[in-house]
Amino acid sequence: MQKPTLPKGTRDFGPEQMSKRLFIFSTIRETFKRFGFQPLETPSMENLSTLTGKYGDEGDQLLFKILNSGDFAASVTELDLAGGSKKLTPKIAEKGLRYDLTVPFARYVVMNRNALTMPFKRYQMQPVWRADRPQKGRYREFYQCDADVVGTDSLLCEAEIVLMIHEVFQHLTIADYTVKLNNRKILAGIAEVIGVPGQEGTLSVAIDKLDKIGKEKVLDELTERGFSGETTTKLEPLFSFNTIRATQVLEQLKTWLSASDVAQKGIAELDETLSLVNQYGLTNAHIEIDPTLARGLSYYTGAIFEVKANGVSIGSVSGGGRYDNLTGAFGMPGLSGVGISFGVDRIYDVMDELNLFPSGAEQGTRVLVAPFDAEARSVALPLLRQLRMANLAAEMYPDRTKVKKMLDYANAKAIPFVVLIGSEEVQTGILSVKNMVTGEQRKLTATELLQEFR
Structure with a gap:
């Protein structure tokens, strides 16, 4: 392997x-x-002809060359091999990866x-x-x-x-x-x-x-x-x-x-x-x-x-x-x-x-919706749509599993809020919202939840 x-x-x-x-x-x-x-x-x-000669001798040596398609060595002769890399390269590589963005920009301007x-x-x-x-x-x-x-x-x-x-x-x-x-x-x-x-x-x-x-x-x-x-x-x-x-x-x-x-x-x-x-x-x-x-x-x-x-x-x-x-x-x-x-x-x-990245720079999902069963999904999916329409990054846990596993998932991804939806939440329309940072759990309607997150 x-x-x-x-x-x-x-x-x-x-x-x-x-x-x-x-x-x-x-x-x-x-x-x-x-x-x-x-x-x-x-x-x-870019074509190597575009790149070479623009960066000095040392820069030219740092260019990544791309071998020609197919049998790239088909036209190579003994004389080419004896002539060294400068003679050989044009025969087997016509293109190269760009070394910087300035030379391609100059090429673009002219074209x-x-x-x-x-x-x-x-x-x-x-x-x-x-x-x-x-x-x-x-x-x-x-x-x-x-x-x-x-x-x-x-x-x-x-x-x-x-x-x-x-x-x-x-x-x-x-x-x-x-x-x-x-x-x-x-x-x-x-x-x-x-x-x-x-x-x-x-x-x-x-x-x-x-x-x-x-x-x-x-x-x-x-x-x-x-x-x-x-x-x-x-x-x-x-x-x-x-x-x-x-x-x-x-x-x-x-x-x-x-x-x-x-x-x-x-x-x-x-x-x-x-x-x-x-x-x-x-x-x-x-x-x-x-x-x-x-x-x-x-x-x-x-x-x-x-x-x-x-x-x-x-x-x-x-x-x-x-x-x-x-x-x-x-x-x-x-x-x-x-x-x-x-x-x-x-x-x-x-x-x-220097630890300069702001605390929210890596923030992804803000809200995890966690339905306990199939019936709870009928409440969870409309809520998920409302959260996203309010421009909040939200996702729903895809599998039916234990609450602890869903909360562990939220902690692992640093998701700050989890909306727990069980049979009680389905019947009452009152959602359980857990703050994963403080551990506090509150009861909110969908409207109250959206207003607070906004």
């Missing part, structure tokens, strides 16, 4: 977990809607550009897949909740993302978190100032690992990638910023990167974004300017965002940024966009670890 198992990096979610996850989805969805975003879904699989009103604001809440090494807080299948705006380069969009992040975490009651901001133009300016212009991509990939591997190993990786000792020495100011006050960090950056026009533009964009957030009237802001924030995805060109919950051993729970030409890969250059992605699985882990 085969023992049932799950693929590593994936999870089942039982009813209690799903109720809590749905609370997170609902909170994020309602926030997206309040900010004017429209819903969208795209297929789980439907004549039908969309620009700027186009969409939200998308679907699973993504990455062939990563599973570990705490890192899964191979996980949900993302994305909101993107395309068709405008206005920094109001960046400011709205900052505001939206604060609103989501406020409604999720996560109080201790940090919204980190940076700009890829600043990283490009740093590359210029330390003497490696145009290599901000390599620089970003290494710096993006700073939290995971530390400063020394980041410098070692840069050295392995051809950065000289003089270059890495010039990078030293990057690791010594005081990130407590955003305005102070921006002033330090202006001084250090004064010789780089592109860096000054990135600094000005961050400054304007913060100004717009202040004009909105955001109070108790959790914003930090972090020049070491890189975001490894290669398509970012402007502002980049990352959110971390403090006091828990879990990585970033949200991230995003500005991309100026992601649609260019699909034949529609120059369409700027910016977006944010919330990682539901990590947010769940944070809220679970």
Whole structure:
């Protein structure tokens, strides 16, 4: 007999977990809607040509490929096998599972550009897949909740993302978190100032690992990638910023990167974004300017965002940024966009670890109707209909059994009220309602019961 198992990096979610996850989805969805975003879904699989080349070399290696239907190796030759995986993959796999929701969104925009009103604001809440090494807080299948705006380069969009992040975490009651901001133009300016212009991509990939591997190993990786000792020495100011006050960090950056026009533009964009957030009237802001924030995805060109919950051993729970030409890969250059992605699985882990889910988040059935016999069902079924019409989650115990078994069922499912219907209740029309939390039992008519539950 085969023992049932799950693929590593994936999870089942039982009813209690799903109720809590749905609370997170609902909170994020309602926030997206309040900010004017429209819903969208795209297929789980995309053509590999759509996905490859958009996430950098490391991202491409994490794509899940789908073998072609039928005899997928029929056209493979000895030469293909000798050429290695890069030569072989296009022969046996034309499709892959989506790595994120942004690239499929860009593909959708290009395919439907004549039908969309620009700027186009969409939200998308679907699973993504990455062939990563599973570990705490890192899964191979996980949900993302994305909101993107395309068709405008206005920094109001960046400011709205900052505001939206604060609103989501406020409604999720996560109080201790940090919204980190940076700009890829600043990283490009740093590359210029330390003497490696145009290599901000390599620089970003290494710096993006700073939290995971530390400063020394980041410098070692840069050295392995051809950065000289003089270059890495010039990078030293990057690791010594005081990130407590955003305005102070921006002033330090202006001084250090004064010789780089592109860096000054990135600094000005961050400054304007913060100004717009202040004009909105955001109070108790959790914003930090972090020049070491890189975001490894290669398509970012402007502002980049990352959110971390403090006091828990879990990585970033949200991230995003500005991309100026992601649609260019699909034949529609120059369409700027910016977006944010919330990682539901990590947010769940944070809220679970901090015990932040509201007591009613996992609440399912509110009332269990418990008829003792067939005659009692003639009273129970109309009552069940009335409860549901009153928008109360209600169910009836299906089997004829002992009262104790029905009450045990209610306790096991944390159902707070049980309506007991025996021969006396059938004759009098007065129902016995047991509060499973307090143990109190009362006599109510159906009308009184409905009024009280409402």
